Amino acid sequence: MTKSILFAGVGGQGIVLASNLLAAALIESGFDVKMSEVHGMAQRGGSVTTQVRFGEKVHSPIIGKGNADVIVAFEPMEAIRWLNHLKPGGTLILSTARIPSSVILSGAMDYPEGIVEYLNEHADLISLNAQKMATDLGNEKAMNVILLGVLAKILELSDVDWLALIKKEVHPRFYELNAKAFRTGYSFK
Amino acid sequence: MKQLWTGNEAVARALYEAGVSFASAYPGTPSTEILENLTLYHEDMHVEWAPNEKVALEAAIGASMAGVRSAAAMKHVGLNVAADPLMTLSYTGVNGGLLIISADDPELHSSQNEQDNRIYAKLAKIPCVEITGAADAAEAIKESYYISETYDTPVLFRMTTRVCHSKELVESGEKTNFAPIPYVKNAFKYVSSPANSRKKRPMVEERMAKLSAYSEQSPLNTVEDNGASVGVIASGVSAHYAREVFEEGANYLILRCTYPLPIEKIRAFYESVETCYVIEELEPFIEEQLRLAGMQVIGKERIPVMGELNVDIVREALLGIKPVYQEAPAELVAPRPPILCSGCPHRGFFYEAKKFRDLIVTGDIGCYTLGAAPPLEVTDSLVCMGASISMGHGVYAAMKKNGIEKKVMAVIGDSTFLHSGMTSLLNSVYNNSPTVNVILDNRITAMTGHQDNPGTGYDLMGNPAPEIDFEQIVRALGVKKVRTVNPLNLADVRAAIKECLEFKEGPSVIISRWPCALKRYSERDLNEFPLEKSKSVVIEEQCRGCLNCVRTGCPSIRFDKEKKKASIDSYSCVGCGVCIQSCPFDAIVREGGNK
Incomplete structure (x- = not known):
């Protein structure tokens, strides 16, 4: 059975690193893995996703509507934008810190209210302010690895040495920070 | 060991394994990372950026003629640029095998149009090979070189965005050494004069028949x-x-x-x-x-x-089976279009250009396409690489003929200007149109992910390279009025635009020179530009809510509608200072009172 994980966020939030780490863990667990990313202009502050699929044999590299077992949303509006990809009964991991888009920054539109409440009613929601938690750890940028920690806990990939993977993937200077971030996410209740 | 590779990474590896020793490209999403990944194998091959796709293909043709396996990579619209050599290359054939890698972009993720380049294979009468994903790359590339050399033909190797940017598990193989085929002078083969090409024309049809027979037996199908x-x-x-x-x-x-x-x-x-x-x-x-x-x-x-x-x-x-899914209410989500980044040097230029009324601004391909988007909304048009300058000339000349003296400005990036803007500018000089042509020189090919180009002073390998001088180029093309400005200095930008709009003896050029805010600065950048800046902050008591700073479209600036005050996100602000200059009430200053 193929499982699908969709990461949704805003350009610059580090979703590619999070999905690379996940993919490495899945390969280590012996799965066939495919992954899809978006490059180019879409990255300039726009809405971005990466998609990871794994199982015994994976065909399509992209996830269809209603097909993601887990969505990891780095931002509330992005959770709403991609909610149509969540499988009925699927899990949504959400970082609640808002990133207003240009139309909101300029005052042309308001940031929508009631997103977290809506998601709580319409998905199996795990919400946390990963941005704030990462800032408390010393660097806002580590939010991606906090969210990965939350995801890792759900996926129960018991044989994976996550910290070793992080060590391989990130600059030595940031290892301690990211190891702390991972543990923070993994132990989040 | 299996690696999780994108199609681009796998194709790069496959080119190496096939013994390719020359590859050239112009960056273009989704093809860019093919050449970037080939740099891993630079000890075994010559890899380089070309100023455009036509040049890349022609260089690869030369390498093939010299007897080595070669490749040119490009996005789908790049093949439109390289179509001229492609059509005749079909007649000359190859010496060492030659692949033209075309990365099409269905869904227009990062392109101005959607086109199916397999049709080029039919038009050029050459074989087309496609892969389903990264895992196919090694075998398909090796087979493509076999086809190319066996049937004396270039091969169109077609990928798409999802093939280029999706990762699959790939087993890497060993490199096969390809011994260069000696070059033998052969005018009939390589000189496509009418007399020769007329005789080769039936050979192209014969080759198609042989290729059809091959396809029946091909291990690729x-x-x-x-x-x-x-x-x-x-x-x-x-x-x-x-x-x-x-x-x-x-x-x-x-x-x-x-x-x-x-x-x-x-x-x-x-x-x-x-x-x-x-x-x-x-x-x-x-x-x-x-x-x-x-x-x-x-x-x-x-x-x-x-x-x-x-x-x-x-x-x-x-x-007839529909997917089952839930759709959240539309009012819970606002659009999030791409925007010019915090500190983008294009912002200051567009912010000032917008103040000039009654101006037609023809645009080009690059991050600065976003100059057409709100709140800047300066740019009027976008067609293809280089079109800004030539279209600007056309607008001016047509209106003039109708008795309207229109102010026309063309905006084009540094890499795009070198790609195909130079001949356009020559046209404006030759046909004498007083358009204002702006080279937005952010010292890098930014949108495709920061590739060097002949203007940056570095080559694909990151080695120092001759740095072309934009001012010298435009003067050599015959432009009499050239101004170089720092786009973070709004008064200077404004003065330059005004001065150039008043200049009527042929086209003028403004070179707006400041590095991309996301760029990893080179030694040359660090020597040339004062890049260390303290961040900007709003003094709340002095802010009157006039929205001028918001109209710069900077993503670091937020406006509180209740308080009617602007604020600046200190995390993302890079201190470019454009908002400071946009504020008529001196309500924005540098942190710590620095200048």
Whole structure:
């Protein structure tokens, strides 16, 4: 059975690193893995996703509507934008810190209210302010690895040495920070 | 060991394994990372950026003539630029094998149009090879070089965005050494004079016949027989979508040599099933050929000719099964379009340009395309690489003929100017139109992910290279009025625009020179630009809520509608200072009172 994980966020939030780490863990667990990313202009502050699929044999590299077992949303509006990809009964991991888009920054539109409440009613929601938690750890940028920690806990990939993977993937200077971030996410209740 | 690689990474590795020793490209999403990854193998091959795709292909043709295996990579629209050499290359053929790698962009993720470049293979009468994903790359590339050398033809190697940017597990292999084929002077082969080409024209047809026979036997076209009554013929990433929809419930004919098609092999497959679907992205390229051969396949009558396919689209089109999903209320989400980054040097230029009324601004391809988007909304047009300057001339000349003296400005990036803006500017000089032509020189090819170009002073390998001088180039082209400005200095920008709009003796050029805010600064950048800046902050008591700073479109600036005050996100602000200059009430200053 193929499982699908969709990461949704805003350009610059580090979703590619999070999905690379996940993919490495899945390969280590012996799965066939495919992954899809978006490059180019879409990255300039726009809405971005990466998609990871794994199982015994994976065909399509992209996830269809209603097909993601887990969505990891780095931002509330992005959770709403991609909610149509969540499988009925699927899990949504959400970082609640808002990133207003240009139309909101300029005052042309308001940031929508009631997103977290809506998601709580319409998905199996795990919400946390990963941005704030990462800032408390010393660097806002580590939010991606906090969210990965939350995801890792759900996926129960018991044989994976996550910290070793992080060590391989990130600059030595940031290892301690990211190891702390991972543990923070993994132990989040 | 298996690696999780994008199609681009796998193709780069495959080119190395095939013994390729020359590769050139101009960056373009989704193809860019092919050459970037080839730098890993630089000890075994010569890799370089070319100023445009035509040059890249011509250099690869030269390398092929010199007897080595070569490749040129480009995005789909790049092949439009390189189409001229391609059409005649078909006649000359190759010495060492030659691949033209075309990365098409169905769904226009990062392109100005959608086009199916397999049609170029038909037009040029050369073979087309496609892959379903990264895992196919090694074998398909090796086979493509075999085709190229055996049949004396260039090969069009076609990828798409999902093939380029999706990762699959790939087993890397060993490098085969390719001994260069000695070059022997052969004017009949390499000199495409009318007399020679007329004689070679029938040879191209003969080659097509031989290639058709090859395609029938090619290991690239594979059948998977599941004993089903439904048959699926698919190419590219669509083969994966088909497998997910039908699983073991269909027989599959996966085509990787999609031109010329193995018609008899396909006919045997077609006759072995009751229902036969053709699943391909974009044009009915395979389907039309099968219909011509009398096969009643089901394809584009149900599957869209526009956009990308996916599992949902294929399943609904062919089986009538809709996906089950929930849609959140539209009022819970606002658009999040791409925007110029915090500290982008283009912002200051557009912010000032917007103040000039009654100006037509023709645009070009690059991050600065976003100068057309709110709140800047300066740019009037976008067609293709280099079109800003030539279109600007056309606008001016046409209006003038109708008695209207219109102010026209063209905006083009540094890399785009070098790609195909120089001949356009020469045209404006030659035909004497007083347009204002702005080279937005952010010291890098930014939108595709920061590639060097002849203006940056570094080559693809990151080695120092001759740095061309934009001012010297435009003067050599005959431009009499040239101003270089720092786009972070709004008064200077404004003065330059005003001065150039008043200049009537031919075209003028403004070079707006400041490095991209996301760029990893080179030694040269650090020497040239004072890049260390303290961040900007709003003094709340002095802010009167006039919104001028908001109109710069900077993503670091937020406006509180209740308090009617602007604020600046100190995390993302890079201290470019454009907002400071936009504020008429001196309410924005540098942190710590620095200048």
